[in-house]
Amino acid sequence: MSAEAVAATTPVRPWSRRLLGTIARVSPLAPATVMILGFFLVPIMWAIYASLTNQGLSGVNARNPRFIGIENYYYLFTDPRTWEAVGRTAAFVLLSVVGQNIFGFVIAYARNTASAFFRDLAGTIVVIAWVVPEVVAGFLWYTFLRGDDAGMNQIFGLVGLPAQEWLLTDPLAAVIVINVWRGCAFSMLVYSAALQDVPHEIIEAATIDGATPLQRVFRIILPIIRPIIAINVVLTTLNTLGVFGIIWITTAGGPGTRSETLPILMYTQAYDFGLIGYGSAIAVLLLIFGIIASLFYVYLFRVGEQRSV
Amino acid sequence: MFEAVDLSKPAHRARLAADVALTLVAMTFVAPMIWMVLAAFDERAALSIALPAQWSLGNFGSILTEDITIRPFMNSLAISFGTSVLVVVLALLSGYALSRYNLKYGTHYIYIIVFASALPVTAIMVPVYIMFVHIGMVDSLMGVILFRAASELPFAIWLMKGFMDAIPIDLEEAAWVEGASRRQGVVHVVLPLVAPGVATVFILSFIENWGNFFVPFVLLQSRDNYPMSVSLFAFFGEYGEALYGQLAAFALIYTLPSVLIYFVAQRSLQKGGLRLGGAVKA
Numbered sequence: 001m002s003a004e005a006v007a008a009t010t011p012v013r014p015w016s017r018r019l020l021g022t023i024a025r026v027s028p029l030a031p032a033t034v035m036i037l038g039f040f041l042v043p044i045m046w047a048i049y050a051s052l053t054n055q056g057l058s059g060v061n062a063r064n065p066r067f068i069g070i071e072n073y074y075y076l077f078t079d080p081r082t083w084e085a086v087g088r089t090a091a092f093v094l095l096s097v098v099g100q101n102i103f104g105f106v107i108a109y110a111r112n113t114a115s116a117f118f119r120d121l122a123g124t125i126v127v128i129a130w131v132v133p134e135v136v137a138g139f140l141w142y143t144f145l146r147g148d149d150a151g152m153n154q155i156f157g158l159v160g161l162p163a164q165e166w167l168l169t170d171p172l173a174a175v176i177v178i179n180v181w182r183g184c185a186f187s188m189l190v191y192s193a194a195l196q197d198v199p200h201e202i203i204e205a206a207t208i209d210g211a212t213p214l215q216r217v218f219r220i221i222l223p224i225i226r227p228i229i230a231i232n233v234v235l236t237t238l239n240t241l242g243v244f245g246i247i248w249i250t251t252a253g254g255p256g257t258r259s260e261t262l263p264i265l266m267y268t269q270a271y272d273f274g275l276i277g278y279g280s281a282i283a284v285l286l287l288i289f290g291i292i293a294s295l296f297y298v299y300l301f302r303v304g305e306q307r308s309v
Numbered sequence: 310m311f312e313a314v315d316l317s318k319p320a321h322r323a324r325l326a327a328d329v330a331l332t333l334v335a336m337t338f339v340a341p342m343i344w345m346v347l348a349a350f351d352e353r354a355a356l357s358i359a360l361p362a363q364w365s366l367g368n369f370g371s372i373l374t375e376d377i378t379i380r381p382f383m384n385s386l387a388i389s390f391g392t393s394v395l396v397v398v399l400a401l402l403s404g405y406a407l408s409r410y411n412l413k414y415g416t417h418y419i420y421i422i423v424f425a426s427a428l429p430v431t432a433i434m435v436p437v438y439i440m441f442v443h444i445g446m447v448d449s450l451m452g453v454i455l456f457r458a459a460s461e462l463p464f465a466i467w468l469m470k471g472f473m474d475a476i477p478i479d480l481e482e483a484a485w486v487e488g489a490s491r492r493q494g495v496v497h498v499v500l501p502l503v504a505p506g507v508a509t510v511f512i513l514s515f516i517e518n519w520g521n522f523f524v525p526f527v528l529l530q531s532r533d534n535y536p537m538s539v540s541l542f543a544f545f546g547e548y549g550e551a552l553y554g555q556l557a558a559f560a561l562i563y564t565l566p567s568v569l570i571y572f573v574a575q576r577s578l579q580k581g582g583l584r585l586g587g588a589v590k591a
Binding site for chain 2 (some may be wrong): 025026027028029031032033035036038039040042043044046047050055106107110111112113114115118119121122124125126127128129131132133134135136139140141143144146147149150151152154155181184213234235238239241242243244245249263266267270271276279280282283286287290291293294295297298301302
């Protein structure tokens with residue numbers, strides 16, 4: 001008989017029994033909690049600590065890092081490269097999120113109106129772009145964009161557009177396009193589900209009252225699904241903030257530093273230059289942005305839960 | 310499948326417009342993928358999209374060796390399977406406790422879980438690496454599995470709690486009245502009913518791990534331990550400008566499992582994974 005079953009059959013529950021009962025009820029949470037604390041909280045603390053040292057990847061500074069106070073942060077905040085990376089990260093996140101949400105919604109909306117064949121065709125292809133592993137997505141786009149013979153320039157040639165070399169001329173725009181391509185499916189699925197929940201009667205009533213299709217979208221549908229838009233925007237922001245693979249594979253942050261976002265800068269400093277302490281300071285900066293967005297997410301989540309209760 | 314279109318009716322005009330728009334979407338999204346499928350079967354593949362002059366399985370033959378494909382495939386399988394099993398078991402335990410016991414700080418715990426599930430894992434990889442160096446877990450598949458499981462647990466626990474909440478407690482209570490212990494109730498009543506939840510969490514975790522690059526890229530060092538993602542990256546770096554056909558074949562082999570699993574499980578995933586607008590991490 002389990003501890004809480006014993007407790008339940010005992011009329012008077014002394015504190016020791018209550019404690020046993022609590023332990024029995026909480027113990028299933030223990031393994032997961034230990035893992036989450038060990039692999040999330042400890043590394044976050046460690047990042048803060050390491051960012052105050054001259055920890056290196058190899059050599060003397062790897063074995064015996066020295067406490068150097070806020071020196072890493074001093075260099076970080078006075079290096080224009082940092083601020084350029086912050087600006088690029090902001091542009092990357094903002095444009096990716098706007099692109100994914102707008103295209104995601106438009107595709108979801110069109111799928112609601114289209115015939116079954118086109119709804120399934122577009123849905124399947126958009127979802128495949130999302131399910132394809134990150135390295136493959138990067139590899140596909142590298143081969144699609146790289147050089148005069150590559151797929152995109154073949155297509156541009158067919159429709160009479162001049163050949164482009166975006167990975168070299170507009171690397172940041174290129175990685176944003178790639179990220180929108182990859183992330184659209186997620187927003188599409190979220191908005192498809194949201195559109196299912198918009199009551200038909202309201203839309204029909206508006207149509208009878210003479211609302212144009214655009215008015216129906218902007219005046220009725222979007223206001224109704226606004227809470228879902230809010231939560232999806234925050235979620236896509238968080239997912240985009242940590243994007244590393246597709247940038248690393250297609251441009252590696254280059255040419256020069258022209259597509260270098262914070263995760264790329266962090267990796268380059270920590271592993272290519274061996275400056276783990278400095279890389280940790282960048283990690284802390286990135287984490288602060290992540291924590292702010294994440295708190296916002298929890299806030300929207302709470303609001304949503306209270307509404308649905 | 311295709312219905313007759315009468316352009317004098319607004320609903321038909323709207324449907325035609327949507328069909329045309331979706332055709333453009335499908336063409337745009339599929340364009341970067343066509344090359345891989347064609348080049349994989351073309352031993353003389355170049356960068357341009359072209360039908361192979363001679364269709365061949367030669368590329369697959371060349372890469373299906375122990376070192377190039379089989380070991381990385383098995384490593385990917387070990388990471389994805391190991392992580393998913395761990396995630397499912399721990400999420401079941403936590404999800405049950407959060408769903409069934411009226412814990413004093415249960416709601417707070419869930420908010421913390423939701424918070425943790427949204428944090429960008431990329432940001433903590435440098436400190437995780439230092440930590441792994443200190444505890445001697447760098448370059449170990451077990452290390453990757455433990456970290457991947459930890460980073461997926463918050464979302465999985467929340468998801469699993471939702472599935473548990475959907476199972477009426479009356480069923481369990483009926484079993485207790487019949488004399489079943491709580492453990493028997495869990496095993497014989499709850500587990501069979503939560504099977505779709507288990508499948509959803511397992512499959513989401515599996516696909517996520519199969520595709521993950523950054524964690525093994527940072528934590529693994531020797532080639533023998535590389536999963537497909539890191540192998541493809543390394544292969545691309547070494548032979549990227551020469552062996553396009555073989556690279557495409559490798560990428561295709563690597564991609565197929567996630568696509569197949571996703572579409573086999575699609576229906577239940579979309580029900581489970583997108584509940585409450587809450588979310589799968591892309």
